[in-house]
Amino acid sequence: MNAPLLPDATHAPAAQRLAAVAARAVEPRKPITVSQWADLHFVLSSKSSAEPGRWRTDRNPPLREPMDCMSARSSVKDVTAMFPIQFGKSEIARTTLGYVMDHAPAPVMVCLPGEVSMLKWVNQKLNPMIEDVPVVSRALVSTASRDASNTRTFKDFAGGQLYMEHAGSPQRLKQTSVRHLIVDELDEFAGSLTTGDDPVDMLEGRTSAFPGNYKRLFISTPGLLGVSRTHAKYLKSDRRRYHVPCPHCGHRQPLEWSGLHWDRTPEGVVTHAWYVCQDCGAMIDEHHKTAMIAAGQWVPENPEAKTRGYHINCLYYQLGLGPRWADLAEMWIAAQSDPARLKTFVNDRLAEPWEDPAMRAVKHNLIADRAEAYPLRTAPEGVLAITAGVDTQDNRLAVHVVGWGRGMSAWTIDYIELPGDPAEEAVWTALTDLLNRPIQHVRGGLLRVEAVAIDAGGHRTEAVKAFVRRRVVHRPMAIFGAVPNNAPVLSRPKAQDVTWSGRTDKRGVMIWHVGTVAIKHMLFSRLSTDADKDQQARLVHFSDELPHEFYTGLVSETYNPAKNRFEKRRGARNEPLDTWGYAYAAAHHPELRLHRRTKADWDAAEARVIDSAEVATGADGVNRSTVAHTESSDSDHDDDIFAPIPMR
Structure with a gap:
């Protein structure tokens, strides 16, 4: 029997290496972080x-x-x-x-x-x-x-x-x-x-x-x-936020931008920046920051x-790994006159979400608190014309009826969602009945919806076009949201239909493009300024009969200055906002041009309201406006907007 082979000096290193490899293969991994x-x-x-x-x-x-x-x-x-x-x-x-x-x-x-x-x-x-x-x-x-x-x-x-x-x-x-x-x-x-x-x-x-x-x-x-x-x-x-101790009193606190202070020269150059402790009020110079951060901890x-x-946020940049506090203060000062730069600073340096300053006063609960006591489907005092906006969804139509007065003051007269697939006829029949139904004015006469803008985007474009072609409501408009951010409220329409010979049918359906960005800017600015006005001076009015969901939808979008676009908040439904904008676009119809009306035009409209109320209410005090009306075509009586409307 041969003696076992023993590793000699020349074989020892190789054997050790093989053993080390085998040991590593079977050794459990060390639980490191x-x-x-x-x-x-x-x-x-x-x-x-x-x-x-x-x-x-x-x-x-x-x-x-x-x-x-x-x-x-x-x-x-x-x-x-x-x-x-x-x-x-x-x-x-x-x-x-x-x-x-x-x-x-x-x-x-x-x-x-x-x-x-x-x-x-x-x-x-x-x-x-x-x-x-x-x-x-x-x-x-x-x-x-x-x-x-x-x-x-x-x-x-x-x-x-x-x-x-x-x-x-x-x-x-x-x-x-x-x-x-x-x-x-x-x-x-x-x-x-x-x-x-x-x-x-x-x-x-x-x-x-x-x-x-x-x-x-x-x-x-x-x-x-x-x-x-x-x-x-x-x-x-x-x-979790990172709490650091004050070097003077030891109080632990998260560093917040509001706690940073600085000195400036007359030319606006920041010469010195420091942080003020929330507890003892002591000035904390930046050279303390390294030790403060090393002793900090995350607190939920x-x-x-x-x-x-x-x-x-950026106040925690380690020295040498980011801008100093004085540099950050100069960035903040330079961004104050530019919303896009200010948004960039808030997002990129403070790591906080950006909120358009104009939207801070436009909260759904604040707007709901300003709701006024007037019933829906009734035109309040001040309403002299009515338009409607319709948003098309796959399973419903959202309808917003808006009354307009002097200075384009607006009253939401009705907001309703009609259930039904717009690819089918039933929901359009309901819309026809809703828009052709006269609206009672508080003075006694009747008003009709003078124009309606219907969103043709999405999956039901052809259904919208078919409804507009039939012209069963007054001044129907098929609209799309304009792509350019600087588009006017209502662009020149383009014919969509062609004749049997392939030529454009000028009497067919027209497509209008609506400048939604401009409209939303206007609406939110008015809602913001209305916060400090009494009821009589407000430009946008809402009924206290509107549901809570209406107000959340009305402010469901926020402005992004970097993209010059409004973006919808996550989980929100924006139909009340969109339909208000469509009704505003309908008020710009070239046969109406409510935004171009002069004082004399509004005076004449108000006189017709008074006259129609007196005619509707006879000496016996009975309102006859819902009983009798004169049969006439829309083309012959476009100005007679207070006459009762026959149901179609």
Whole structure:
């Protein structure tokens, strides 16, 4: 029997290496956190960082807790980080991704709002991490560009797969199951996809195959108040803010923009900025900031919530990693005269949602409190003409009847939603009856709806055109919202029908384009100024019989100065707002032009109201306006707007 082979000196190193490899293969992974992993392995690239080199979480302590929430041993599943720019949002995402690929392998998806932003993230964030972090590079199955396991938007790594996706296409958000979801620039996601689906809901569904151990990270600066997805998620979270101790009294507090003060030269240059303690009122110079942040901690405002939410602002920039307090003060001062720049500062530096200052006085509850005691379907004192706006939905028609008076003062006379598919005739019959029904004036006569604008957008365009062609109501208009932001209230109409010979039918249906941006600016400015006026001086009036939902819909949109567009608040229905705008556009019909009426025109209209009331009420005091009327065509009596209208 041969003696066993014993490793000699020449074989010992190889044997030791083999044993070490085998030991590592069976050794359990040490339970480290994301921040610990980052301190050991992560490297900042010169391509994407002002301070390239080895990562140190202590350089920016507020990032540690959000990072560690994404650790394998953490019980937290959903994290929302509402951070300012240049604060390390992308580093939270990248360290989490590197940690998953190297230490806790599993399927992971990184999603950006669009293809352009996705490719930028790949080139500026992902590729430098693969090049500069050896453990991430070694985790990849292949780094060959021609290998199917290593493409620009897909990486195969040991124990998992990386999917780079964007939310511009519903197909990219389907048929993928992942345990880790990282969403960057959440507020830039579209409100809905071409299929009508919500992209964020579709993304969250990608983790449903891992109900017990999924992780989801949403990071972004916020956008518009009421529209911002990030802010909405933050409000539902435990709402953590970073509290730091005052160097003078020790009182812990979050740093808020209102606490920053500064001195300026006569030329407007900020020479010194300091923070005032909320408790002792002491002046805190910026050189204390590093120690204050190092001693700070995240404090929840809503500790009962299941999800984590983190909010911090630009006052926490570490020295050398962002603008100084004096620089931020100068940015704030320079932005005061420019709404777009002010919005950018509020969103990007304060990490707060933007609210148009004109909208701060336009709250649905404040408007509801100004409601007046007049019944619906009755024209109050001051109403001298009536128009209507109709919004078309797949299962209903929303109708807003508005009365107009001197100076284009407006009264909502009726708001109703008629159920029924506009592709069928029944709902149009109900609309015809509603619009042709005379409206009682408070003085005794009857008014009719002089023009109606009907939204032809959406899925029922041809049904709207067919209704307008029949002309069974007075001055029907098929309208679309104008694309240009500076479009006039009512553009010149364009004929849509053609004759049998292919020529334009000038007597066919016409399409009018409505400048919705201009109309909403006008309405909100009037609602804002009405807040300080008494009832007689107000320009926009509402009945106390209108439901609560009407007022929430009326202010359901907020202005985005960066896009020069109004954007709908999430979850709100904006039909009351849209239909008011359509009724306003109908008042600009070239046969009416209520906005161009002179004092003499309004005086004549008021005289006709008085005359019609006297005719309608005889000596016996009986109102005869609903009993007798003279048969006449619309073309012969366009000016006789107070005559009773026969039902058609």
